[in-house]
Amino acid sequence: MANMTSLLLPDSKTSIALNQIGQVVAYENGVGIINLRGKMIGWIPCLDEDIAAKVVAMIDQILNNPGRAKKADWSMLNEVKEEKVKQQKVKEEKV
Numbered sequence: 001m002a003n004m005t006s007l008l009l010p011d012s013k014t015s016i017a018l019n020q021i022g023q024v025v026a027y028e029n030g031v032g033i034i035n036l037r038g039k040m041i042g043w044i045p046c047l048d049e050d051i052a053a054k055v056v057a058m059i060d061q062i063l064n065n066p067g068r069a070k071k072a073d074w075s076m077l078n079e080v081k082e083e084k085v086k087q088q089k090v091k092e093e094k095v
Contacts, residue, residue: 004066007033007059009042010074016042018066024059026052033059044077051076 006015016033020041023034031052033042046052054076062069 004062004069004071007042007062007072010044010072010077014042018063021059021063024056024063026056028052031055031059046077 004018006017007021008015020035021033022036022038025032025034026046026049028049029052030046031044032040033044035041044052044055046055058072062072
């Protein structure tokens, strides 16, 4: 298995070299990827703080061991969106 050298963000347009990532930070509405100079170079929107923490843990795992890392699995972001849509429909039905 080859070493992973970059991280493809969920928008499938942005790829960030792992050696450029200095910090990954969870915020209440997403995850920020900070470079070695302290500049934000990537943003992953998350609707839930728990999911943001899981995203940070996944990226940290990739950064800590790129030789054994698998491609990032962003499916958790879609699951939360689907759950929020279901909750919204239930609220609308009650009204």
